[in-house]
Amino acid sequence: MKKSFQIGSAFIGIIVGAGFASGQETLQFFTSFGYLGIVGSVIATILFAFLGMNLTQLGSRLQTTSHKDVIYHICGRYLGVFVDILITFFLFGVTVVMFSGAGAIFEEQFGLPAFAGSLFMAVISIISVTLNVKKVIGLISAVTPFLLVMVLLIAGYSLFNYDPSSFDMDAAVAKTSPAASNWIMGALLYVSYNIAAGVAMITVIGGTVKDQKVAGRGGIIGGLGLGLLIILINISLLTQLDKVSDVAMPMITLSNAIHPAVGFLMAIVLIGMIYNTAVAMLYAFSARIVKPEKPSFKAFTILFGVIAFIASFLGFVNLVGTVYPITGYLGFLLIVAIIISWFTYKKRA
Numbered sequence: 001m002k003k004s005f006q007i008g009s010a011f012i013g014i015i016v017g018a019g020f021a022s023g024q025e026t027l028q029f030f031t032s033f034g035y036l037g038i039v040g041s042v043i044a045t046i047l048f049a050f051l052g053m054n055l056t057q058l059g060s061r062l063q064t065t066s067h068k069d070v071i072y073h074i075c076g077r078y079l080g081v082f083v084d085i086l087i088t089f090f091l092f093g094v095t096v097v098m099f100s101g102a103g104a105i106f107e108e109q110f111g112l113p114a115f116a117g118s119l120f121m122a123v124i125s126i127i128s129v130t131l132n133v134k135k136v137i138g139l140i141s142a143v144t145p146f147l148l149v150m151v152l153l154i155a156g157y158s159l160f161n162y163d164p165s166s167f168d169m170d171a172a173v174a175k176t177s178p179a180a181s182n183w184i185m186g187a188l189l190y191v192s193y194n195i196a197a198g199v200a201m202i203t204v205i206g207g208t209v210k211d212q213k214v215a216g217r218g219g220i221i222g223g224l225g226l227g228l229l230i231i232l233i234n235i236s237l238l239t240q241l242d243k244v245s246d247v248a249m250p251m252i253t254l255s256n257a258i259h260p261a262v263g264f265l266m267a268i269v270l271i272g273m274i275y276n277t278a279v280a281m282l283y284a285f286s287a288r289i290v291k292p293e294k295p296s297f298k299a300f301t302i303l304f305g306v307i308a309f310i311a312s313f314l315g316f317v318n319l320v321g322t323v324y325p326i327t328g329y330l331g332f333l334l335i336v337a338i339i340i341s342w343f344t345y346k347k348r349a
Contacts, residue, residue: 045227059206
């Protein structure tokens with residue numbers, strides 16, 4: 001069971017990037033739809049658990065060291081080529097976005113040059129990826145509990161200070177910018193986008209264990225844990241929506257409202273979440289091109305880590321707007337393929 005929890009924690013760490021931990025993604029995909037966003041977050045939780053279970057089991061069954069085997073298995077020879085290329089491109093793109101995001105945090109929260117934050121994230125990510133995959137998974141999973149503690153603290157504070165009699169939900173919702181046309185599509189797009197982003201490393205995590213049940217339990221634990229964080233963040237933002245509807249980093253805003261020290265700690269945790277995603281994406285990208293056991297793997301990782309660092313100067317907002325839009329549609333394609341694969345496997349079993 002310990003291994004399943006480690007897999008689950010790593011799964012959460014992969015998915016939780018800068019946008020999630022800051023609360024901005026939850027605000028756009030769930031909270032912007034008011035109380036219906038709570039229903040959307042429950043639906044997202046169920047989907048994350050189901051898809052996480054399938055992806056980790058597929059990785060375990062195929063004993064994969066990159067996403068290639070799983071993608072070709074569920075998408076077929078021809079569609080698999082297209083999906084494989086898109087995912088590989090996206091892995092590198094998210095790495096660039098994470099490096100740039102670290103720069104934005106350093107600049108906005110600590111008053112340091114963005115260059116310093118991007119360089120710091122690039123260096124520690126490259127060093128981490130050149131370790132073996134089991135050490136990488138350990139590093140990723142280690143940060144997750146700190147986020148849970150901070151989110152629980154903020155959720156408790158938000159609920160305690162919630163005064164429905166003086167709170168106009170409709171007016172607060174009107175100030176937000178939803179990422180979808182309705183709450184159902186918001187939940188589906190959010191799951192779709194994150195599965196597209198995380199599929200590569202989630203399957204690699206599953207490939208580190210031979211027992212499919214252990215891997216599957218880890219995927220379920222990760223999906224449920226991720227859903228719990230979404231629900232807690234959503235509740236935090238809903239109860240204080242009048243204060244955070246138009247801020248860039250709502251969870252840090254709420255943290256600072258508790259105490260500046262709590263805001264500082266939340267910023268540190270946010271950097272940790274960016275690190276999680278950067279390491280996972282850079283490792284999965286490198287492992288797709290060069291097998292991790294080859295001597296050239298480290299050199300390749302360093303080379304493309306440096307390239308990603310240089311590309312990060314294109315700007316965080318511009319990068320998000322360029323890299324992310326296609327992933328929701330790719331994710332829908334993957335979700336359909338995963339569900340078909342699951343039904344097919346069940347019929348054979």
